[in-house]
Amino acid sequence: MKSNDKDAxxxxxxxxxxxxxxxxxxxxxTVRQIAERANVGVGLINYHFKTKDxxxxxxxxxxxxxxxxELYDDNVYTLKPIEDLKSLLKKLCDIGLHYEKMLTFMLNQCISNGDMQAELxxxxxxxxxFGSEKDEMSLRTIALQIISPIQIAALSPESFQLYSGIDVKNKHQRDSFIDILVENIIRGNGDVK
Structure with a gap:
């Protein structure tokens, strides 16, 4: 990609x-709105991105x-990897709620496009x-077990609250949910370090 194309x-x-x-x-x-503000033609946006979505x-x-x-760079990891995982998930949820207007769109796109970056x-x-106790497929399955309920809660917070009694927009309740979720899944999957 040329420098001008990359800059645009x-x-x-x-x-x-x-x-x-x-x-x-x-x-x-709209694409036209973006093009006008970026001082580029609509065709250039279509060339680089194909669709608005x-x-x-x-x-x-x-x-x-x-x-x-930034979380990986800033987070001082402890010798307690389960607590580190909980901390990371809590921070990601905080960030997601900061961008709440975009969150539903992003999650719908990730799920419908099969994007598993959060899990990975x-x-x-x-x-x-887990150390050597679990193979790669098992680790990926556990990651899916952890991330999926968080995504469901974010996609439909009201329905999730009706089902669970947990208001994911309330930080204390959300953090408690993550603690319970991680503990249940990690402890339910066998020996941990």
Whole structure:
């Protein structure tokens, strides 16, 4: 990719994120609006991103990837990998709720496109917890068991609250849910370090 193309692509993503911060309804964001603000043609956006949904997914995904990277860089890991996992999940949920307007869109895109980055991001921590007791497939399955209920709670917080009594928008209740979820799944999957 040429430098000008890369600069334009990055500018398009930055403008998209700025617009997403300003709007209440993500569906009202248009490619033309993004193009005008980024000072590029609509054709260039279509060339780089193909569809508006793809652009929005990439932009939101970049925010979440950067947030995860910062968490890994900033987090001082302890000798208690289960607590580290809980801490990471709690921080990711906090970030997700900070971007609440984009969260449903992002989760729908991830699930419908088969994006398993969230699950894969916790596999290294699970490897620390289980050591050589679990193979790669088992670790990935455990990651899916942990991430899926969190995604469901985020997609439909009201329904989740009706079912569980847990208000995921309440930090204390959300953190308690994550503690219980991780403990139940980790302890239920056998020997841990």
């Amino acid at each position: 692509r990055e500018r398009i993503i930055e403008v998209t994120l700025n617009i997403l911060d300003e709007v209440d309804d993500i569906d009202k964001v 793809n652009l929005l997914s990439i932009a939101i995904g970049e925010v979440m990837s950067n947030a995860i990277e 991001s916790i596999v290294p921590m699970l490897r620390k917890i």
